[in-house]
Amino acid sequence: MFNHVYNGKTVLVTGHTGFKGSWLSIWLSMLGANVVGYALDPISSRDNFSVSNVSKHLLADIRADLRATETLDNVIQKYKPEIVFHLAAQPLVKRSYIEPKETYETNVMGTINLLESIRNSSSVKTAIFITSDKCYENIEQIWGYRETDRMGGYDPYSSSKGCMELVVSSWRNSFFNPKEYSIHGKTIATVRAGNVIGGGDWSENRLIPDCIRFIEEGRDIEIRSPKATRPWEHVLEPLSGYLRLGQLMIEKPTNFYDCYNFGPDITANKTVWEVVNKVISCYGKGKAVDVSNSADVHEANLLYVDPTKAYVKLGWHPVLSLDEAISYTVGWYKEYLISENMYDYCVSQINRFFTKGEQVWVQ
Secondary structure, eight states: OGGGTTTTOEEEEETTTSHHHHHHHHHHHHTTOEEEEEEOOOSOTTSHHHHTTGGGGSSEEEEOOTTOHHHHHHHHHHHOOSEEEEOOSOOOHHHHHHOHHHHHIIIIIHHHHHHHHHHTOSSOOEEEEEOOGGGBOOOOOSSOBOTTSOBOOSSHHHHHHHHHHHHHHHHHHHTSOGGGHHHHOOEEEEEEEOEEEOTTOOOTTOHHHHHHHHHHTTOOEEESOTTOEEEEEETHHHHHHHHHHHHHHHHSTTTOOEEEEEOOOGGGEEEHHHHHHHHHHHHTOOOEEEOOOTTSOOOOSBOOBOOHHIIIIIOOOOOOOHHHHHHHHHHHHHHTTTOSOHHHHHHHHHHHHHHHHTTTSOO
């Protein structure tokens, strides 16, 4: 996988206890990387990180805040990672309305702290910063946003992700300029993904975790925004893109400094109501009810990113149909109820995904 570039490398993953971070940590461990995780505690004992015992497969499992600059510096100086994947964040729109200051402190200042730690590190050569499709100024256009479109964000979370993009761009221009690579020896990029689903996510106010909670409790699934349309994709889709980008940045460090969208085929753009009913069908039980309220906080109704740049420059393409993505996802939630070895189950899903991916990726 990925030309073996991660084998034997020390990789820092911030946010490794989170949904996407746990899956990335498993995949990197499969690739032979020595993974150093830096994050707060997982939010639930049922998270993928917890039930898959991901910590047992890491070089180091460090629980700390990105705002703890001295701790962050010490970790990088001690373990000397060569590669960084930055996923740690306050990731929820609704929480950003309740805790806007914390959202900016974590997502923007935390990113700056990491950039400065990287700047002062002699070991880090490659860094990928994960932001969000919500970083764009969303005018709810019917075509996908491209990497050259304006940053924005209506709510504090989305705005903080737009700020992250601007911050990384500034540091790239000022301190990691590709024209001066021979001097600083570092290459950095940002990546943006659509609405990501997959097993082991128990975050509050997220569609799939909410569906599973209601189904497990035998209650009707309450839907706040049934007509909202999103580009749904399985977590392994963007992670495969991040790993592919990292591979190319390692192999050709001055060619891939940039920002990239990783989104599904446009056929995966479905309404919340359609996705919920696909989950119900796949799980085999459940019922959806519309509880939308015009007084709820603002969330975008239409948002889609154009991944053409990743197709052309990286040779990356989405692998799973929406039905397959939902099948992978529901399969995990049903399996964790009966399995004592979810790590191997995650590995099997990754292997199945990668085998299918080899048929569509341009190597």
